[in-house]
Amino acid sequence: MPIPSRWRLLDHDTDTVVAECDDIDGLFTDRVFPVPPVYERYTLLGCTPEGPLRAAVDGTGPAWLGNIYLEGVHAPCSATADCLTCYETGEQLLDVRVVGHTEAAGGLLDVELDARIGAPLAANERPLYDMWRAGGPTAPNQWAGLERSDRYLWVQAARAHQVHAPDKPAGTVYHLDGRHVTDYDAFYCAIGEAINGPGGWFGGDLFWLHECAGTGDAGATPGFRLIWHDAEIARTHLVPGYDRKAWSVAVTFDDLVDRLTDDGVQVELR
Known part of the structure; x- marks a missing residue:
C-alpha cells in the first residue's frame, strides 16, 4: 500500500489544492519547550501608585504583582459624546515584580519593574x-x-x-x-x-x-x-x-x- 503524502498545499482564498508532497525541507526547527521568558527592566516615570503597587512600594504588600494590563488614556471627550475612553493596546506586562523606586518631581515616584512583555509596542x-x-x-x-x-x-x-x-x-x-x-x-x-x-x-x-x-x-x-x-x-x-x-x-x-x-x-x- 503506497504511503500517502504528508502535506497538502491549498490556496488560501479558494481552498484549491496546489500540490501534495512528501516533506517540506526547513519547516521544522529545533526548539526547547517551554520557551524560557525574557525579562526586561521597566521604569514607570512620574507614577502615582495605587492598590497592590502602592503596597509593594511601601513594603506593606508583596513585591510580585502578577500580570498588569496596559491601556493608553487620552483627553476626555465632551460630556454628551458616547465614545471609547482609551486607546486599547491589548498589551500586558507579565510576571511583574517591583524591584525599586525613587522620588520624582511633585511627590511622584519612578518605579522600577522586572517584567516580561509578549509583543513590545x-x-x-x-x-x-x-x-x-x-x-x-x-x-x-x-x-x-x-x-x-x-x-x-x-x-x-x-x-x-x-x-x-x-x-x-x-x-x-x-x-x-x-x-x-x-x-x-x-x-x-x-x-x-x-x-x-x-x-x-x-x-x-x-x-x-x-x-x-x-x-x-x-x-x-x-x-x-x-x-x-x-x-x-x-x-x-x-x-x-x-x-x-x-x-x-x-x-x-x-x-x-x-x-x-x-x-x-x-x-x-x-
Missing part, C-alpha cells in the same frame, strides 16, 4: 498615543506624511476613539480628498475624515466599509453621495497584485468603488 506608535492623548487630530491629512504601516495604526487609533453620534441627515454630500490615497490604508484614513472629520473612522477593511456604508451608525446615512477628488491617484496606485502587508490579494481601486456602489453610495469620481 513599536516606537512609531508613540506619536499617535500622544496625539490622541492631547485630544486627537485637529486638521485634515495629518496622516498623509506617514508610511503605510503608520497609516494602518492611524486607522486603528481612529476606530478606538470613534465618537458615536447620530448619522448625518440623508442627502448630505461628502468630499474625499484623494491627493494622498496611495495605498489601501490611506483610503481608510481619507474616507474616515471625509465622513467624520479629522481623525474620523469609517471602516478599516472591506467588511467594515460595508458595515459602515450599507447599514449606517458610523456617521453617514446609507445612500449618501461621495465625491472622490483626485481619484486618478488611487486608480494608479491601487492596482491588481499581491499585498505583502496584508499577505493576500491586493484590494484595487475598482474593488473599493464597487463595494461602495453595491452598498448604495453614489460615488462621483473627479
